[in-house]
Amino acid sequence: MFANYLIGLREGLEAALIVTILIAYIVKINRRDVLPRIWIGVSLAVLLALGIGALLTYGTYGLSFTAQETIGGVLSIVATGLVTWMVFWMLRTARDLKGHLQGNIDKHLVGTGLGLVLVAFLAVGREGIETALFLWAAVQATGATTMPLLGAALGIATAIGLGALIYAGMLKINLSKFFTYTGAILIIVAAGVLSYGVHDLQEAGFLPGLHALAFNVSAAVPPDSWYGTLLKGTLNFSPATTWLEMFAWLAYTVPTLSLFIKKSRLGRTNTRTVQTAPQTPGPVPVAAH
Amino acid sequence: MPRVFRYARLLGVGVLGVALLSGCVANNPAASHTALAVDSSATNCAVSANEAPAGSIRFSVTNSGDQVTEFYLLADDGLRIVGEAENIGPGLSRDLVVQLDAGSYFTSCKPGMGGDSVGKAEFTATKTDAAATVSVDRAAQIDTANSDYASYVSQ
Secondary structure (H helix, E strand, O other): OHHHHHHHHHHHHHHHHHHHHHHHHHHHOOOHHHHHHHHHHHHHHHHHHHHHHHHHHHOOEEEOHHHHHHHHHHHHHHHHHHHHHHHHHHHHHHHHHHOOOHHHHHHHHHHHHHHHHHHHHHHHHOOHHHHHHHHHHHHHHHHOOOHHHHHHHHHHHHHHHHHHHHHHHHHHOOHHHHHHHHHHHHHHHHHHHHHHHHHHHHHHOOOOOOOOEEEEOOOOOOOOOHHHHHHHHHHOOOOEEEHHHHHHHHHHHHHHHHHHHHHHHHHHHHHHHHHHHHHOOOOOHHHHO | OOHHHHHHHHHHHHHHHHHHHHOEEEOOOOOOOEEEEEEEOOOOEEEOOOEEEOEEEEEEEEEOOOOOEEEEEEOOOOOOEEEEEEEEOOOOEEEEEEEEOOEEEEEEEOOOOOOOOEEEEEEEEEOOHHHHHHHHHHHHHHHHHHHHHHHHHHO
């Protein structure tokens, strides 16, 4: 049961993390009115994944291995793009927020409604089909034993619970720290999703180098241990990483994170000038000493 | 909404659609379908037969161990993955359906999802007459279609 629990936890964790950050962000900028869009995205993804999973399990046709890996790989790469867009969109909106340009936030959000639905949808749906297939397999086993289904359900519930805890913690930290932390976290998560997508495409045979490993720490970090599960579920860390996966990870992380740090610094100095602007006309009183 | 997203969305839907359609394999095809059972335990990966006629083959992998396991069907170089069933939790059974050409393959399991695989064994997909008949049929159908179309065009 514990092994099935860990699968549920792993599959649910990353989606929970992204959706949590998205919701915390929306709440922090006082736009609870767009929350339904995120929940629409999440529910659509859950329903679609369970539906497709059921169709493939019980229907006339199953999904070939290559197709499943290709869908997983392509969706992962699309998800990376969307999450990256979300990070920079949040940064821009945050800058406007700190400059008290409320109108600008409204403008961004109007155009971004569908974007938010898509991010939420892909965060959940990306590995949704695989998770659904796993869940339906657990359902099929209920004739013999209900333990796997119970374990899987508890695992997903734990992932959602952890998301709620992180959410509560996020609401406590101040706004500018929130933007820097979540932005950086999301970029690292997106990098993991990208390298996972590369691995899927390598398994499907679309990309070469499946057996050219950059490192293999499976002995130190067993994939079925609880810490292996947490690393895989959040950062998509694979104990046996191929060169191509590592290259994709670095090629994405280094420029994106640099740009993010540069832009968020720029945002901070901009804000400082905006905030100090009204004080500059008068003489500086402290200068007398 | 930037226009890029509209395109990305269309592209995504398109790719997904094509992948879904082209990747569909029949769950219950007619006579040519072969069903095999695989028992993945902590130390072994027992396939109910080590050969089957080429075509649609379903491996039903049952995990009798206490670790999460994976089942691999590898090409004759022992490296390229032809098919894989992942996330088979203890007590669960999952299917891998593949469309195999005649030739030799390897089957193996990976309990614990990492490290060396266990129970690596040769698996042969044997040549079938059925496959040949199908292609002859199809060639004949294409010929008929071609000549029908030619006569339609020349009318």
